[in-house]
Amino acid sequence: MHVKVVCVGGGPAGLYLAILLKRQNPSHDITVHERDPEGSTYGWGVTYWRGLLDRLQEHDPESARAVEEHSVRWNEGVAHVRDLAARHHGDEGFGIGRHRLLELLAGRARALGVRLEYRSDIGEPPAGADLVVAADGVHSALRTRRAEHFGTRTSSGRNHYIWLGTTKVFDAFTFAFTETAHGWIWAYGYGYGDGHSTCVVECSPETFTGLGLDRADRAEGLVLLEKLFAGVLDGHPLIARPGASWLTFRTLTNRTWHHGNLVLLGDAAHTTHYSIGAGTTLALEDAMCLAGALREHAALPDALAAYERRRQAELLSVQSAARYSAQWYENLPRYIHLPPHRMFALLGQRHSPLLPYVPPQLYYGLDRAAGRLEALRRLKRWLGPRAARALHARSTARRD
Ligand SMILES: Cc1cc2nc3c(=O)[nH]c(=O)nc-3n(C[C@H](O)[C@H](O)[C@H](O)COP(=O)(O)OP(=O)(O)OC[C@H]3O[C@@H](n4cnc5c(N)ncnc54)[C@H](O)[C@@H]3O)c2cc1C
Known part of the structure; x- marks a missing residue:
């Protein structure tokens, strides 16, 4: 059956769904509307693990190959605490630039015949579509207008963070914890290709104001952070994208994920704290699940209900891990004075629901x-x- 689908948002969720639906049936009429110009995006590189590549391979081998080819991999982590360091051999992880990932997905979608409309800001579901997909991110306008129906709930984390890049190419997943007169501030970084690494910096609100980061302008803030993390940056600069600012993380859930022919996908439906590095993987898995449900169920309401049921159940454990991981960092003083190898081992256990209740x-x-x-x-x-x-x-x- 020929179906008209409008995806609002050209992030990983919207683009990947468009690819999968077009592969399922080339006669589907699919348009992705993206508010920003092509090639512009927020953030830097994102992490993912082998399991995602396997699932991408099952769903669309061509884009899976391209994603793997443009990713970097690491299998070591290093934690710097003051001037001590602990190294740990762990699971293989991958990093890819958000920019590169979107470029690959957009190229693949276009080659399959998906229409991509950039600089196209959609605030209301367009008329005439059989299915409208709200893949418009955490601040989704399509969801916000119907927040009561969706049962949207948000909670903000206590700590402040900023998503930066650097030209320092880290050879391992790197954590750097620095003590200041106003408390601890930490960064974690990983390479993702193109001669850059991601560097997320986080601290408590007391450290944030104590260091004057709330009052510093962009350039002053970066200079201060470069000094604090000089030990791991090796003289490389920290770089902020236009519009990047300090935020607190918003965890978002929705009681239901669909309303008539409108369905939520990716960050528009749910967010998980960045410290578990899962949001992009979950957005892509949402797309796999929704495409599968649309294939299996002839009636749209059945397909959307099945998608919602399956993904809400699958997400429970990840959402719990994300909450505990965010809490671990908020309770950093509980762990930071352990010997570095012990602190690092517990950093690896930060998803545990038991850890907050047992002496470290x-x-x-x-x-x-x-x-x-x-x-x-x-x-x-x-x-x-x-x-x-x-x-x-x-x-x-x-x-x-
Ligand atoms: C600091 C930080 C670090 C992270 N690190 C990782 C990581 O390591 N690994 C990982 O897997 N995830 C990570 N994430 C999470 C990840 O970035 C998101 O979960 C992922 O981007 C969600 O994809 P999406 O397609 O749902 O939404 P988005 O990527 O946000 O895409 C939504 C798109 O919709 C567009 N849009 C919005 N409104 C409109 C409109 N009205 N009309 C048209 N278009 C619109 C936006 O411009 C955007 O392009 C991190 C997040 C943060 C904040």
Whole structure:
């Protein structure tokens, strides 16, 4: 069946949905309206993990290949606390420039026959469309006008953050915690290609005003941050995009994600704190799920209801992880005085719902013991039941 779809917002969510729907049925009439000019975007690079590449590969191998080709990868993390550092070998992670990702998705959408209209600001659902997709980000105008219907709830984090870039290319996922007379301020950075890295800086409101960041103009603020993070920047500048400013993170949820033929996608539907680096992945997965639901259900209301049900359920654990991760940083004084390798280990556990309630040193000890136990279990599984029984018998005989 030929369907007319209007996507409002040319971010990852809107562009990827357009790609998937056009692949499903080339006769669909699909337009993406993006308020900004082509090639302009906010933010810097974003992180993602192997699982996303696998899912992209299943849904559209061509764009998956392009995304992987233009991403950088790392498998180490380093945490600098004052002048001490701890390095940790971990899972493979990826980074890609937001700019590059949008360019690749837009190119693919166009090649498939999607109409892309830039400098096209849409505040109301256009008439005549079978489906209108609000992929217009966290401040979605289409959602805000119907906030009561959607049951929109927002809460603001306590800490201040700014999303910056730098020409310093970090060779590992880098955390830098700096102590000032007004409290701690920290940055985390990762390379994403094109000779740049992302650098997100965060601090408590007390440190923010104490350091005068609330009063400093853009250039003064950057100079101050460059001094505070000189140890990891190696003389490279921090760069702010036009319009970039200090913010507090808004966590957004909606009770329902659709209204008639209007459906919410990506950040317009939900946000998760940036410290878990998941928003883009979730936006792309929303698109996969919505495209799948539209394929499986002939009636639009059924498809939209199935999409909402599935994604709301899948998001629960990520939303919980994001809340605990944001809290970990808000409670930084609880962890920052541990020896760096312990602090770093607990930084890796920041999604845990238990950690805020257990003394950090005790949690660290329990986690290590559980890790050793798990290693023993894995060894036993690997040896197989007979070898494990023999091992057990030998150790009991020795005790006797
Ligand atoms: C500091 C920070 C760091 C982050 N780091 C990561 C990370 O490492 N990994 C990760 O996965 N995610 C990260 N994210 C989250 C990620 O950026 C978002 O979750 C993702 O961009 C959501 O995609 P989207 O397409 O839903 O929305 P957006 O990318 O926001 O796109 C929405 C688009 O809609 C357009 N638009 C808005 N209003 C209109 C209108 N009226 N008419 C037409 N167009 C309109 C906008 O111009 C925009 O292009 C981070 C976010 C922040 C704040």
